[in-house]
Amino acid sequence: MITVVTWNVLHRIHADNWASEIADRWPGESDRIAAVTARVRKRPERIIALQEVSGDQLASLRLSLPDRVFHVLDYPRVPRPRRLADPLADRSESLVLIADADARLLTAEPFATDPGKGLLAVEADGITVVATHVTGDTRRGPQLARLAEVAAAGPSILLGDFNVDRAVLADALGPEFTVPAHPYGSVPTRPRTAGAKSQFIDHVVAHGVPVRDLQVEDVAGESDHNLVTALVG
Numbered sequence: 001m002i003t004v005v006t007w008n009v010l011h012r013i014h015a016d017n018w019a020s021e022i023a024d025r026w027p028g029e030s031d032r033i034a035a036v037t038a039r040v041r042k043r044p045e046r047i048i049a050l051q052e053v054s055g056d057q058l059a060s061l062r063l064s065l066p067d068r069v070f071h072v073l074d075y076p077r078v079p080r081p082r083r084l085a086d087p088l089a090d091r092s093e094s095l096v097l098i099a100d101a102d103a104r105l106l107t108a109e110p111f112a113t114d115p116g117k118g119l120l121a122v123e124a125d126g127i128t129v130v131a132t133h134v135t136g137d138t139r140r141g142p143q144l145a146r147l148a149e150v151a152a153a154g155p156s157i158l159l160g161d162f163n164v165d166r167a168v169l170a171d172a173l174g175p176e177f178t179v180p181a182h183p184y185g186s187v188p189t190r191p192r193t194a195g196a197k198s199q200f201i202d203h204v205v206a207h208g209v210p211v212r213d214l215q216v217e218d219v220a221g222e223s224d225h226n227l228v229t230a231l232v233g
Contacts, residue, residue, distance in 0.1 A: 002124055003045040006131070006159035006202055007219070007227035008190075009036050011052040011093050013079035013086070015224070022224050029087045033057050035222045037064045040098070045229060047124065048098040049131035049159040055090025061098070071097040073108040077116035095120045097131045107150065113139040121150055127209055127232065128156035136163030136197075144172045151207045152176065157232050158205035161190075161225065165198035169205070178206040180230070186216040190225050204230040 012032075015023040026032035037060045040048060053061075062070060073095040081091075095118055097103070103122040110118035111134075119132040130151055134140050140163065147158055158177075162169050170179040180203075182189070188199030202225055204211055213231045 001231055001233040002047060002127060002129070003229070003231055004047040004049070004129070004157065004159055004204060005043055005045040005227055005229045006049040006051075006161075006204065007040075008051040008133070008161040008202065008223060008225035009053060009057060010223040010225065011054045011079055012088055013054070013081055013091055014052060016084045016087075017079070017082045019083070020224055022221060025221050029056070032222060033060050037061050039219065039222060041065060046100055047103065047129050047159070050096040050098070051131075051133040051161045053094045053096045054088055055092040055094070056088045058094055058096065059090065061096070065098065068098050069101050069103060071099065071103070071105050071108065071120055071122055073110065073118050073120045075110055075116050075118060079116070095131055095133055097122055097129070099124065103129070111135070111139070111143045111146065113142050117143065119147055119150060125233070126155065128154060130156060130158045132158060132160035132162070134160065134162045134164070140164065141172070144169070148173050148177065155209040156207040157209065157211065158203070158207075161202050163201050165200055166203065169203060173205065176207060178211065179203055180206070180211050180214045182214060182216055182228075187218045187226055189216055189228055202226075202228050204228060204232075206232070209233055
């Protein structure tokens with residue numbers, strides 16, 4: 001059995017560019033980075049998938065978790081400030097899998113349709129574990145097709161921010177994949193007060209392996225996403 005967690009930790013440049021309330025809540029980004037790192041450091045899961053990881057956040061995580069193995073996809077696209085001054089020493093953006101030493105890297109690739117999104121896959125105990133961040137518009141079609149291709153060879157799970165609800169994701173991936181429902185009464189994975197977009201867009205998807213105990217954990221405003229945990233196998 002493998003315990004997993006996925007969390008979009010929110011890149012500060014995206015927060016500033018989109019005038020996120022998280023940026024207002026945390027005017028000092030170094031304080032928020034420290035809070036995110038402290039939360040991740042306490043996680044007991046074997047596999048931790050993180051999206052929107054800034055260079056500053058990644059450096060903090062590496063320093064705090066010296067005994068864990070980091071698999072990292074650095075995106076070709078680097079976020080650029082559009083409204084405010086850059087608060088980061090390193091504004092690169094990465095997709096990150098933090099794992100134990102037994103997790104073997106399989107592939108790390110940005111999506112052809114969006115150089116700021118991608119997938120990162122490792123093998124752990126015979127299960128392919130894929131972290132991903134999918135674009136929230138029509139570019140997602142080829143991205144989801146690529147994810148299905150990577151995961152279809154055997155038992156696998158997909159972890160990440162898919163930017164769509166469970167029904168849309170299940171329909172796109174096909175009947176060989178299972179998208180477990182978030183428990184009734186869960187806090188949203190992506191809380192929002194406006195717009196028609198789903199508030200449940202972060203998922204743990206299974207292919208040929210059971211997923212149990214799916215939970216959403218409130219991160220107390222450290223990011224605009226809450227984290228999702230599950231037990232696989």
